Amino acid sequence: MSNSNRPQTPAESWAALLEGNQRFVTDQPAHVRQDFGIRTELAKEQKPFAALFGCADSRLSAEIIFDVGLGDLFVVRNAGQVIAETILGSLEYAVEVLGVPLILVLGHDECGAIRATMNSTEGHPMPQGEFIHNLVERIAPTVLAAKANGMHEIDEISDLHVRDTINELIARSTLIAERIESGKLAVVGANYKLALGEIHEIVAFGKTE
Numbered sequence: 251m252s253n254s255n256r257p258q259t260p261a262e263s264w265a266a267l268l269e270g271n272q273r274f275v276t277d278q279p280a281h282v283r284q285d286f287g288i289r290t291e292l293a294k295e296q297k298p299f300a301a302l303f304g305c306a307d308s309r310l311s312a313e314i315i316f317d318v319g320l321g322d323l324f325v326v327r328n329a330g331q332v333i334a335e336t337i338l339g340s341l342e343y344a345v346e347v348l349g350v351p352l353i354l355v356l357g358h359d360e361c362g363a364i365r366a367t368m369n370s371t372e373g374h375p376m377p378q379g380e381f382i383h384n385l386v387e388r389i390a391p392t393v394l395a396a397k398a399n400g401m402h403e404i405d406e407i408s409d410l411h412v413r414d415t416i417n418e419l420i421a422r423s424t425l426i427a428e429r430i431e432s433g434k435l436a437v438v439g440a441n442y443k444l445a446l447g448e449i450h451e452i453v454a455f456g457k458t459e
């Protein structure tokens with residue numbers, strides 16, 4: 251992708267990510283913008299066309315699964331994609347300073363953080379580590395609400411967690427809510443299928459078509 255046809259709008263950005271994922275799924279990656287030339291060019295300035303907030307799972311390698319290159323994605327990840335003030339700050343930075351037109355919130359099937367939270371709400375011991383509970387405690391309300399509504403499948407709960415994550419993002423960041431309102435930004439929630447390599451949209455705020 252040359253500079254002249256880089257995505258500018260939320261819809262163009264989402265389309266570019268879906269096209270890149272399709273190349274990955276069909277094993278036809280273009281390996282764009284990964285060469286020496288782009289590295290030196292980008293050293294002066296970055297202009298990513300999307301921000302991605304996703305699970306830290308090692309199989310969710312952002313640039314690989316969307317077949318994009320250096321300087322294309324502003325990536326923020328932690329286990330189970332759990333909102334925190336530093337996450338909100340990073341995403342606001344991507345929108346306000348770097349001007350990204352899209353934030354993609356990406357969960358996936360068989361998520362270990364969701365599984366650990368489900369286990370803990372069923373009375374099983376949590377993994378050891380004094381800070382792991384920070385993750386589990388933030389996912390637990392979604393798990394409990396899901397179970398109260400008859401949802402017990404991990405992937406159903408994972409999708410609900412993506413929705414809750416986006417709702418919290420928009421509720422807490424006035425900047426992000428205003429940019430969606432003005433049409434400059436879209437926030438899309440999606441699920442990544444580990445075995446297939448496919449992205450499936452769950453929810454979208456803003457104009458993505």
Ligand SMILES: [Zn+2]
Pocket residue numbers: 305306307329330358360361362363364
């Ligand atoms: Zn995960």
